[in-house]
Amino acid sequence: MQNWRDEKNEFSILMLPPAFWLVTFFTLPLVVVWVYSFGNRGPLGETNLGFTLVNYVRAFELVHMAILWKTVWITIIVTALCFAFGFPMAMAISFAPGKWKLRLLMLVILPFWTNLLIRTYAWIAILRPRGILNGGLKWIHDTWYSLIGYGVEEIPKFVPWEILYNDKAVVIGLVYVHIPFMILPIYATMEKLDKSFLEASLDLGSSQMRTIFRVMMPLCMTGIVSGAMLVFVLTLGNFIVADVLGGTNSLMIGNQIARQFGAARDWPFGAALSFVILYATFILLWLRSIYAARLEQRDAKR
Amino acid sequence: MTQSIAIKIDGVSKRYGRNVLAVDHAKFDIKEGEFFTLLGPSGCGKTTLMRMIAGFETLTEGTIEICGQDMHGVPPNKRPVNMVFQSYAVFPHMTVAENLAYGLQIDKLGKSEIEKRVKDGLEMVRMSQFSDRRPNQLSGGQRQRVALARALIKRPKVLLLDEPMSALDAKLREEMQVELVTLQHEVGITFVVVTHDQQEALSMSDRVAVIEGGVVRQIATPSELYEHPKSKFVADFIGKMTTFPGKHRGDTNAGSKIEIPHFGEFQCREIVTDSPDLVVGIRPEKIEVRRREPEGDVIKMRGKVKNIMYCGGENHVYVDVDGHEIVAYLQNETRGFHEKFQVGDDVWSYWELNDVVVLDH
Amino acid sequence: MLNKPNHGVSRRTFLQGTAAVGVSVSVGSKPAWAQEDIVNVYNWPTYIGETTIETFEETTGTRVRYDLFASNEELIGKLSAGNPGYDVVVASDYAVDLLRKQDLLLPLNYDLIPNGDHLEEGFRNPVFDPGRIYSLPHAISTIGTGFRKSEISREDASSWGIYFDNAILSGKKSLYDGSRLTMGIALQFLGYSVNTVEEKEIHEARDLLIAANEGILTFAPDSGQDLLAAGTVHAALEWSGDILQVMLEDDDLDFAVPKEGGLAWGDHWAVPTGAPHPENAMKWINHVWDPRVQAEIQNTIRYGTANAAAKEFINPDDVNSPVVYPPAEVWGKTEPIIDVGHANRLYDDAWTVIRSS
Numbered sequence A: 001m002q003n004w005r006d007e008k009n010e011f012s013i014l015m016l017p018p019a020f021w022l023v024t025f026f027t028l029p030l031v032v033v034w035v036y037s038f039g040n041r042g043p044l045g046e047t048n049l050g051f052t053l054v055n056y057v058r059a060f061e062l063v064h065m066a067i068l069w070k071t072v073w074i075t076i077i078v079t080a081l082c083f084a085f086g087f088p089m090a091m092a093i094s095f096a097p098g099k100w101k102l103r104l105l106m107l108v109i110l111p112f113w114t115n116l117l118i119r120t121y122a123w124i125a126i127l128r129p130r131g132i133l134n135g136g137l138k139w140i141h142d143t144w145y146s147l148i149g150y151g152v153e154e155i156p157k158f159v160p161w162e163i164l165y166n167d168k169a170v171v172i173g174l175v176y177v178h179i180p181f182m183i184l185p186i187y188a189t190m191e192k193l194d195k196s197f198l199e200a201s202l203d204l205g206s207s208q209m210r211t212i213f214r215v216m217m218p219l220c221m222t223g224i225v226s227g228a229m230l231v232f233v234l235t236l237g238n239f240i241v242a243d244v245l246g247g248t249n250s251l252m253i254g255n256q257i258a259r260q261f262g263a264a265r266d267w268p269f270g271a272a273l274s275f276v277i278l279y280a281t282f283i284l285l286w287l288r289s290i291y292a293a294r295l296e297q298r299d300a301k302r
Numbered sequence B: 001m002t003q004s005i006a007i008k009i010d011g012v013s014k015r016y017g018r019n020v021l022a023v024d025h026a027k028f029d030i031k032e033g034e035f036f037t038l039l040g041p042s043g044c045g046k047t048t049l050m051r052m053i054a055g056f057e058t059l060t061e062g063t064i065e066i067c068g069q070d071m072h073g074v075p076p077n078k079r080p081v082n083m084v085f086q087s088y089a090v091f092p093h094m095t096v097a098e099n100l101a102y103g104l105q106i107d108k109l110g111k112s113e114i115e116k117r118v119k120d121g122l123e124m125v126r127m128s129q130f131s132d133r134r135p136n137q138l139s140g141g142q143r144q145r146v147a148l149a150r151a152l153i154k155r156p157k158v159l160l161l162d163e164p165m166s167a168l169d170a171k172l173r174e175e176m177q178v179e180l181v182t183l184q185h186e187v188g189i190t191f192v193v194v195t196h197d198q199q200e201a202l203s204m205s206d207r208v209a210v211i212e213g214g215v216v217r218q219i220a221t222p223s224e225l226y227e228h229p230k231s232k233f234v235a236d237f238i239g240k241m242t243t244f245p246g247k248h249r250g251d252t253n254a255g256s257k258i259e260i261p262h263f264g265e266f267q268c269r270e271i272v273t274d275s276p277d278l279v280v281g282i283r284p285e286k287i288e289v290r291r292r293e294p295e296g297d298v299i300k301m302r303g304k305v306k307n308i309m310y311c312g313g314e315n316h317v318y319v320d321v322d323g324h325e326i327v328a329y330l331q332n333e334t335r336g337f338h339e340k341f342q343v344g345d346d347v348w349s350y351w352e353l354n355d356v357v358v359l360d361h
Numbered sequence C: 001m002l003n004k005p006n007h008g009v010s011r012r013t014f015l016q017g018t019a020a021v022g023v024s025v026s027v028g029s030k031p032a033w034a035q036e037d038i039v040n041v042y043n044w045p046t047y048i049g050e051t052t053i054e055t056f057e058e059t060t061g062t063r064v065r066y067d068l069f070a071s072n073e074e075l076i077g078k079l080s081a082g083n084p085g086y087d088v089v090v091a092s093d094y095a096v097d098l099l100r101k102q103d104l105l106l107p108l109n110y111d112l113i114p115n116g117d118h119l120e121e122g123f124r125n126p127v128f129d130p131g132r133i134y135s136l137p138h139a140i141s142t143i144g145t146g147f148r149k150s151e152i153s154r155e156d157a158s159s160w161g162i163y164f165d166n167a168i169l170s171g172k173k174s175l176y177d178g179s180r181l182t183m184g185i186a187l188q189f190l191g192y193s194v195n196t197v198e199e200k201e202i203h204e205a206r207d208l209l210i211a212a213n214e215g216i217l218t219f220a221p222d223s224g225q226d227l228l229a230a231g232t233v234h235a236a237l238e239w240s241g242d243i244l245q246v247m248l249e250d251d252d253l254d255f256a257v258p259k260e261g262g263l264a265w266g267d268h269w270a271v272p273t274g275a276p277h278p279e280n281a282m283k284w285i286n287h288v289w290d291p292r293v294q295a296e297i298q299n300t301i302r303y304g305t306a307n308a309a310a311k312e313f314i315n316p317d318d319v320n321s322p323v324v325y326p327p328a329e330v331w332g333k334t335e336p337i338i339d340v341g342h343a344n345r346l347y348d349d350a351w352t353v354i355r356s357s
């Protein structure tokens, strides 16, 4: 068999188109944005290239850091919820009988055929005071009171649950939008998982729950990690959901950046904000690798 | 000796969908302390039967009792049996010791008790020095031992093993067979082993159940199974057998009279059957071959050597008798007891009357 | 800053969003277009008459290629990167201002636009385009408060003050998710110009809005009329045209331009620099300024016209509606929003604080 290391020329020719693609459509825009981040905004909103750090100084102002901090928190909560709901869903699909599997998977993928904005708007119809959710709650409320013997007149007034236009709504919307990105990779690893590991765990006396936590989850870790990363990154950058479902103070860093490239027409500042997030991500990854290296060292000593 | 019953399988059937009948009215007992083997070709329902015992499949019909207790509705984690999986299913994210401890932690044992049992378990399968290794750092045989120890230290009433040797190479397989039997003697636990390897079944088991197409064909000790198979299927599946169609020509005081068309009639020493059509068979190592016509009370047939296969310890000689093929295994020794043959030689094949096995069909 | 109001007749909240995701019909190569007798029109979705294009093609023989965009920023972005081949575009007040100042517009050739004479006096000299050198109005409207009559009186609704008093309709009011517009009403309420560049005044408006946050349900991304119609809010900062639509379906809704002023809003035809067919562009503007064509447009999209001669052909209900055509004394107090240059940063920073506290 040939080794690609020995065939450097053929290999590099083969690699040329993808490399070109990557450079053109991934690296290049990133470089452009990076260059912008050192420019400044002209009086008419035009971008003047140059070298100034004012955009970064501004990005590190307390307001923006506070928004970033809040965004990270929301993102963590959303990722955790996506996992909490997505993992059992992936499990349900994975354990469903053959023909149901495909149908359930379709249900997970189906929302992608509809525009994100429309799907998010649909949540308004569900969550608003006279919406579907509160309609259902009101029905339960009324039915309950009439069941326990209240007359129609005496039933206490139903107070709608205020769950739209606040951070709760934003979290619900973000979880809804991103949960497929959690379910699909987990489902993929589960499908590959040898089911006899689970049977062995049960056979050794473990309950279903213990099997899920001690065997299923660790063995699906690659799927969980990639799902969590996808959800985290996508949520961090999302601005549509906070726009549509958020309250007066539900601003996320994505909205902030989107506004700079839109209405504020301050591309250099928007670019700097995006890069602050990128730098932060790199630093986190770097710290993580240091931590991993330490662990390895410790293991090696043992 | 009166042994109590470990597993009672009573009229058990398993249907998948409408068409697949994986197990068909199985009914037999497995005794306590027995090394019991389920043997059959691929797809005959061995695994299905075993998984029903372990509780991973529901029964379509019938009941399974373990130690006198009906297992209906009892989940796998509540059954007094443990299983060693075909793939071993040693948890890759745990060390060997953690794998062993996993099942014990459920039993609310003290920490030191768990440690002790894990240590003993590892010693039992001679894996002590590997306790901190991960499964991906172990060989197949080592992994199998981990799986074995993990199941055994739960001290189950019955240990189920699904094709425990199938992933091992021939040499290791033989070693492990010996080890497994020794271990079973040491711990005294009932072993139920699934295999499709008849050699393995014969060498390890106290009793073997031969299964074909979901139906249990015969349950017997290895020697009985080999010497007195009840059907052509069992005879063929366990070892090799030359068979002839036979006709039942009535019974005398001495026993049944049986005719092998074109080859003559012979008298059995007992009454073997009452059906008119039957099959007679003879094991290849019971057949002798020589050039001279044999004398005495034997069944003999004249033919031509068609083929000779050298197989190390013995030669397999194929003799053509009027279009009928007879296989004989002749010891390969140097003392010259056997004649040397060549293809095309005219020979007599013959065997003792006693060695003929009469099969139902 | 400002995003565009909903344009057109349908509930277009969805449409606008989908447009943002990419309605742009692909734009071919420039030379091929230039040779043809064609005009490339760039407009918002659902913001044209039903027969406008047809009648233009019939009367001039010039083919129309029609492309859509979703926000002024998209328009400005495309034009400042180099006109990809548009002949005539629709831009809001401040966008006209910005494009003009960046030399991205061609002066209109009024010799080819005789219908420009129909322009009403009051629209001849706007701050964003003094002397109407670069633009002619497409549609005009005001920004005020849409409200539910059974919940709040017209008198109360006629002041920006309702948004800053947390006791009034608490949690039942929506403002607009745009810094200049929403801060604009706070500035007007405080008695300042909506286009102020004074830091002190901007900060005052900011603090006023922060204090009001509690009583405001949400800063709606251009869906105030839907919130109003659904009963989610009872007062919404919105464009007159948008409220007019939900008023047709619900008698209990009305629109008021507050006594502090209200905001004037207009969208204007303009010809970008580098237009491949500038003459056809002038012909197009002349066509849409034909009184009958103009009337047909406004009868479809139901906004106001600045074309004096068109009014006699417009649906009398609309002509007489104070929502579409506010009385002169109201209109006189309204202010258009124009670009404030470097002070944009003050607005944006203030907005960030408002939206995160």
Ligand SMILES: Nc1ncnc2c1ncn2[C@@H]1O[C@H](COP(=O)(O)OP(=O)(O)OP(=O)(O)O)[C@@H](O)[C@H]1O
Residues within 6 Å of the ligand: B016, B017, B020, B021, B022, B040, B041, B042, B043, B044, B045, B046, B047, B048, B049, B196
């Ligand atoms: N989940 C299932 N659905 C449908 N049919 C099944 C299922 N599991 C097993 N079968 C069928 O039941 C029959 C018995 O299968 P089983 O796995 O018990 O065979 P086996 O004897 O263990 O074979 P092998 O030696 O190949 O492991 C086979 O025909 C198989 O195709």
Ligand SMILES: [Mg+2]
Residues within 6 Å of the ligand: B046, B047, B048
């Ligand atoms: Mg099997």
